[in-house]
Amino acid sequence: MVLEATMICIDNSEWMRNGDYPPTRFQAMADAVNLVCGAKTQSHPENTVGILTMAGKHVRVLVTPTSDLGKILACMHGLQVGGEINLTSGIQVAQLALKHRQNKKQQQRIIVFAGSHIKCDKKTLEAIGKKLKKNNVALDIVDFGEEDDGKPEKLEALLAAVNSNDNSHIVHVPPGPNVLSDVLISSPIFTGDEGGSGFAAAAAAGAAAAAAAAAGGGPGFEFGVDPNLDPELALALRVSMEEERARQEAAAKRAAEEAASKAMKEGQEQASSSRDVSMAEPSASAGTGTAGKGPDLMDDETALLEQALAMSMDNTGASQSSTLSTADTHMMEASPEDQDLAFGEEGGRKAKRRR
Secondary structure (H helix, E strand, O other), X not given: OOOEEEEEEEOOOHHHHOOOOOOOHHHHHHHHHHHHHHHHHHHOOOOEEEEEEOXXXXXXXXXXXXXXXXXXXXXXXXXXXXXXXXXXXXXXXXXXXXHOOOXXXXXXXEEEEEOOOOOOOHHHHHHHHHHHHHOOEEEEEEEEOOXXXXXXXXXXXXXXXXXXXXXXXXXXXXXXXXXXXXXXXXXXXXXXXXXXXXXXXXXXXXXXXXXXXXXXXXXXXXXXOOOOOOHHHHHHHHHHHHHHHHHHHXXXXXXXXXXXXXXXXXXXXXXXXXXXXXXXXXXXXXXHHHHXXXXXXXXXXXXXXXXHHHHHHHHHXXXXXXXXXXXXXXHHHOOHHHHHHHXXXXXXXXXXXXX
């Protein structure tokens, strides 16, 4: 295993928006950069990787050489695409970053992703290559995208100037359906000078197994990942699948409970409404019967009251007439003698009073 410090120069120019490399040039390059960073950091525990951008207003170092893979991958998110590539300035800044590495025992390597036009001439690139060779800096070049204006010849001249004992490499990736990262897996840029790391070998074996399974129609591994090559990824996928299955089961159970409670409420409402209807029918029938008999009863009562009133009036008139006739009879029956006697008694009382 090689102890190495690597600076990756990425192309974020305007030409990286093209879709000749699926899904876009920039996204295909980002996937390849992530793959190379993982291979470099896992091939040796003390390896470091840094990233810088070559397009825009100026060259910008996103992260200095570090062994923190999470920090390396996080710096790739939210990058702005625009401007033109400045290859010479990018290589010089990368060399300066490697010069100030913490572990001086690390070998120095620069990986350049060039996907757009290169405006600098061949002599300038050769001069930069000789300077890199003098400082023991290896150079790997990934040529993809634009091919006019003599771009492949310029990059080949740069590689010839910097190459020492076959420590530098170049890969030309033509546009097409092939993914950029899949092409780099089998290249010396990914595997390294000594046959590559265990991560690179595992990735290459996994890619080969996937291709063989797709060609042979085999079932392949669960989730498309061999647990023997990457047990952590396989475990994470399995745990994620189990959590999703548990969430779906809980949602289905909750939906069933809600449907059951809703059906129960509807049944209770139907039962109460039917009971109210059954109680209302007898009362309505009783009311109807009473309403039918009502006029006859009222007529009978009215007749009885009139009859009683007439009888009472007849009795009163008869009693008054009988009283008057009795008094008249008594007055008529009195004799003249009784009248004189009555007058005589009254005169006697008056005489006694005078005495």
